[in-house]
Amino acid sequence: MRLFYNCPVYKYGYGNEGGLAVLCKDGIIASIGKTEDYxxxxxxxxxxxxxxxxxxxxxxxxxxxxxxxxxLSVDLSGSTDLEEVKKRILRAAAAPVKIVRAVNFENNMCESLDEAALEIDRDFSDVPVMVANTSGHGGFINKYARKKYGVESNKTYLVEKEFTDAQSKLPMPLFEDLLCAARKTEKDFLSRAITTVQEGYIERSTMNICLKLYDALDTSLDIIGYISPFDFDDPEENEKIFSGYLCRGRKRESGFRIGGYKIIIDGSPQMRTAYMSRDYAGGGRGILSLSPEKIDFAVRRAVSEGRQLLAHCNGDAAADEFISSAERAAAKGADISALRFVIIHGFMLTAELMERASRLGMMVSFFPEHIERFSDVHIANLGIERAGSMAPAATAIKKGLRCTFHTDAPVTPPDLMRAVFCACARLGKNNSVIGADERISVEEAFAGICENAAFQYFQEGLKGTVSPGALSRFAVLDRNPFTCSQSEIPDIKVSYADA
Ligand SMILES: [Zn+2]
Incomplete structure (x- = not known):
């Protein structure tokens, strides 16, 4: 047994100045009452x-x-020109590595990506180099690396599937290094009081490394993986994957398991590869990465096996494809709401699409930090009015569409308090509000990292709430986010506690 006392408690009256106590037993909350009752x-x-x-x-x-x-990669954040990028790569190339991997390249730092590609090829003619941009949806693989590791494309700058396929040919870091980095990552999530984490897309080529890693990690986090429905097509193996033989170190609240399927329908708005129903400024509607037939295949498969399906959809036209496919399945009797299909990102969801998704009982997981991080790029690509309706959480809530908020780490740091703040304030780069009508309350934002997020993982009651029967794993905040001013939210110190 363990007692936490003298605290206000989530959803137990926000004005309460701290007189509550929570008694925990065997990893579960046993009771909640006034401190003096205990x-x-x-x-x-x-x-x-x-x-x-x-x-x-x-x-x-x-x-x-x-x-x-x-x-384990060179971090390019903060570099504003190609010279600085090359300097950082050169520093890393001094050590004997199979390939220099650099991340967080900001595409808008150079006028022409093709010219940047030529420069990287020329300046690193005998060092293998891979540079991924901040979204992870594209990057450079230099000529030397392509030749050395058998990447077929003859372009240096690659996007979407071309880039991920090429990356899968490159050497992975040493397992010991990866394990050490995974331990640090685990610590980082826990220090931010995040105990449920996602392995957001597992292809055949990464499954073995995932299993080896999670076997060795024996994590105290609850890590839920989503696999590609196109890669794992042996029904017998599949049954094993879902029934648990791949669940390493699995206890009730920690370990690794597979939660369902994940598909990627389009790209990202900042790279103009999100698939839109209307042109970007300057033309183009982005990329549809999966044909409607393939989307139907994934939906049919999830439905027939009774699995959850997550779909990366940024553009409205991409979301339309996913929702339409789910509607076709529902028309044939599928209960989509029971499977809790999730639109991941839903960057440009419209009111009409959200109404349809809500009718099916789907969910959406928004990425609010996009508003802060990439607002200038979004405004340039879409104009201020369309950019204002990105990640439209207020409309989603109005339409009855259950929503959650994520950080897409490592795209942004796994700071869910920041996600809450961004969803509430919607401040762009110069502190101007982007899409004032889509701001939501702190209560609504918290639901998206607590009870709604638990619902997304079919763990309502067990997680996302401080109430009897729930896991006794807590976020301890040095200030009450519901009574402090909104601008203080990013400064709230969060720590982790359990019993
Ligand atoms: Zn992602």
Whole structure:
């Protein structure tokens, strides 16, 4: 048993100045009451001195392995020109590595990506180099690396599937290094009180490394992986994957398991590869990465096996393809709401699309930090009015579409308090509000990293709430986010506690 006392508690009256106590037993919350009701109880106890007790946070979309991998790469963030990028790569190339991998390249730092590609080829003619841009949806693989590792494309700058296919040919970091980085990543998530994490897209080529890693990691996080429905097509193997033989170190609240399928229908808005129903400024509607037939195949497969399906859709036309496919399945009797299909990102969802998704009982997981990070690019690509309706959380809530909020780590750091702030404030780069009508309340934003996120993982009641029967894993906040001013939210210090 363990008692936490002298704290306000999530959803137990936000004005409460701290007189509550939570008693935990065997990893579960046993009861909640006033601190004085527990006077004289004989068990270890923690005085929270007015800190706010929330349930441990839930990341509704990210890539754990990608976060670990990023720690082993050259970080290009903060570099504003190609000279600085090349300097950082050159520094890393001094060590004997199979390939220099650099991440967080900002595409808009150079006038022409083709010219940048030529420069990288020329300046690194005997060093293999891979540079991924911030979204991870594209990057450079220099001529030397392509030749050395058998990448067929003769272009240096690659996007979407071409880029991921090419990356799969490049050497992985040493396993020991990856494991060490994974331990640091695990610590990072826990220090931010995030205990539920996603392995957001697993292809055949990465499954073995995932399993080896999670076997060795024996994690205390709950990591839920989503596999490609096109890669794992042996029904017998599939049954094993889902029934648990791949669930490493699995206890009730920690370990690795497969939660369902994931498909990627389009690209990203900042690279103008999100698939849109209307042109970007300057033309083009983006890329549809999967044919409607393939989307139907994935939906049919998820429905026939009774699995959850997550679909990366940024553009409205991409989301339309996914929703239409789910509607076709529903017309034949499928219960989509029971499978909790999730639109991942839903960057340009329209009111009409959200109404249709809501009718089917689908969910959407938004990426609010996009507003802050890439607002200038979005405004340039879409104009201020369309950019204002990106990640339209307020309309989603109005339409009854259950929504969650994610960081897509490693695209942005796994800071869910930042996601909450961005969803509420919607501040762009120069602190101007982008899409004022889509701002939501702190309560609504918290639901997206607590109870709605638990619902997304079919774990409502067990997670996302501080109530009897839920796991005793907590986020301890040094201020009450529901009573402090909104501008203080990013400064709230979060720590993790459990019992
Ligand atoms: Zn992602």
């Amino acid at each position: 006077d004289g109880i004989d068990c270890p106890s923690t005085d929270l001195r007015g800190s706010f007790l929330a349930p441990a946070f839930i990341e509704s979309h990210c890539h754990f392995l990608g976060c670990a991998d990023k720690r």
